Amino acid sequence: MALAEETVDVITVRDLTYTYKGQAKPAVDGISFSVQRGEIFGLLGPSGAGKSTTQKVLTRQQRSYSGSVTILGKDLSQWGQDYFERIGVGFELPNHYLKFTARENLAFFASLYARPSRDPRDMMALVGLEDYADKKVETFSKGMRMRLNFVRAIQHDPELIFLDEPTAGLDPVNAGIVKQLIAGLARDGKTVVLTTHNMNDVDQLCDRISFMVDGRFAALDRPQALKAAHGRRMVAVTPETGPVEEFAMDGLGENARFLDMLRAGRIERIHSQEASLDKVFTDVTGHRLDQAEPEAVS
Amino acid sequence: MNQILTVVRQDIISITRDSVMVNIVVMLFVLAAAAAILRHMGVYPEWWHNTQLLLLLCYMPGMGYLFAMLIVDEMDSGVNQALLVSPASVMGVLWARVALPTLFVIGYAFLFIYAAQAIALPFEQWLLPVLTMSLAVSWVTLLVPALSRDKVQALGLFKILNLYVAIATVGLFIPADAWYRPVLWLTPASWALNGIEAFVAGNVGAGYGWSVGGLIFFGLLVAHAAWLYLRRQSR
Numbered sequence: 200m201a202l203a204e205e206t207v208d209v210i211t212v213r214d215l216t217y218t219y220k221g222q223a224k225p226a227v228d229g230i231s232f233s234v235q236r237g238e239i240f241g242l243l244g245p246s247g248a249g250k251s252t253t254q255k256v257l258t259r260q261q262r263s264y265s266g267s268v269t270i271l272g273k274d275l276s277q278w279g280q281d282y283f284e285r286i287g288v289g290f291e292l293p294n295h296y297l298k299f300t301a302r303e304n305l306a307f308f309a310s311l312y313a314r315p316s317r318d319p320r321d322m323m324a325l326v327g328l329e330d331y332a333d334k335k336v337e338t339f340s341k342g343m344r345m346r347l348n349f350v351r352a353i354q355h356d357p358e359l360i361f362l363d364e365p366t367a368g369l370d371p372v373n374a375g376i377v378k379q380l381i382a383g384l385a386r387d388g389k390t391v392v393l394t395t396h397n398m399n400d401v402d403q404l405c406d407r408i409s410f411m412v413d414g415r416f417a418a419l420d421r422p423q424a425l426k427a428a429h430g431r432r433m434v435a436v437t438p439e440t441g442p443v444e445e446f447a448m449d450g451l452g453e454n455a456r457f458l459d460m461l462r463a464g465r466i467e468r469i470h471s472q473e474a475s476l477d478k479v480f481t482d483v484t485g486h487r488l489d490q491a492e493p494e495a496v497s
Numbered sequence: 498m499n500q501i502l503t504v505v506r507q508d509i510i511s512i513t514r515d516s517v518m519v520n521i522v523v524m525l526f527v528l529a530a531a532a533a534i535l536r537h538m539g540v541y542p543e544w545w546h547n548t549q550l551l552l553l554l555c556y557m558p559g560m561g562y563l564f565a566m567l568i569v570d571e572m573d574s575g576v577n578q579a580l581l582v583s584p585a586s587v588m589g590v591l592w593a594r595v596a597l598p599t600l601f602v603i604g605y606a607f608l609f610i611y612a613a614q615a616i617a618l619p620f621e622q623w624l625l626p627v628l629t630m631s632l633a634v635s636w637v638t639l640l641v642p643a644l645s646r647d648k649v650q651a652l653g654l655f656k657i658l659n660l661y662v663a664i665a666t667v668g669l670f671i672p673a674d675a676w677y678r679p680v681l682w683l684t685p686a687s688w689a690l691n692g693i694e695a696f697v698a699g700n701v702g703a704g705y706g707w708s709v710g711g712l713i714f715f716g717l718l719v720a721h722a723a724w725l726y727l728r729r730q731s732r
Binding site: 258259260261262280281283284286288290292293294295296297298299307308310311312313351 | 500504510514574575580581583585
């Protein structure tokens, strides 16, 4: 059974610790987790929690870590440049050659890979940029540059994709398109590690999430499980007139008072009382997601 | 290898799309042409020697600046980070970016030397001093992005590094026995000029001595700059 689990784990991290030079406190402090093929795994936490450092270790931008990291069946330290053929990285901030067109940017990065990449125009069409393919990136808005970031990360068809705030700076329509594409990648068997502050993205996309604070995981589970564990199995019914009434979910179908209210047909709202991920995060970590950790601020 | 050639091709296109960078390259050829024309017209013969050495030395850091600014621009725009997670080898790209401008200035220097013919020395006596001076390109290419956070800092730092190299030319205009001349030995560029002057004076042993010393001195500066650059990349 353990062997079967190993074969489907794309990422296995054991006791990962990373300390920046000159810092006494580790930025990542002994975290362990695994990510399976086709899974969307979310790393959540306030600024300075260690999410980006974790991602930098996994993408080999930081190499002097301690602990064990196995990715795509091989110890991370054993990988050479061929590792980058198999992963894609989408950064939090847009990073392109501004004096080059969108197509030239994609074509340049595609030419760095031995494996074939998809046609730049097809990639841009995925995110609604096909009409801007021959415009210089310096004329793009932040949202357009972020969409270009996203397609650059996936154009060489990587098996493992790291995305940092992929919907930052996008309007709701384009954020929705990008989220659909991410969900589609997972359906196609790609593995996605998503680093974000955005609870909405996490709730809609992630199979499992970890809440990271002070370099450690405060919780790691499925979003639904976390919400259920920290919510109440109750339904709140708000009638058109009169006070809000709450009913236990268990046995709701036999609850006479609840059924009477339904039959009366004078109900304004019915809400289940499961916790939001924001509330779960605050309960578990004692932090709000929009707060930076003190170390990050200083 | 293909990735490195791709990056080099991208760098050359970047230079051709930046009017300031194009002007720097064009000026190299304009100055060389002007010096060669004056030499062959036979005017101002007393200036040929110093003009040759001034132009040879002073354009070298500028070529390093071109490539340094490409790297600083990549760091500033974040493209550098994207390259770090691509299959292109960091060391390969670094070598290409140092080798390309350095080889360019060596070729340019010999083109200039043989076009102007202002100082008559055999090729083997030019070689070591020219190699030493060309290391100014490698040094600037590595040190500017290693220490600069943005283009403004890069420009400021370049002016200091350029001065450090170009100040060697003061030696062309001060008495040979001036008590303060050894201060100029603090820049390896002056060792290269001293080597050329020794060869011109017929003192071949001193010429090689100064040239080899300058090459080692500048080589150490380049190695230090490479270390600083790689340390910054690994942060």
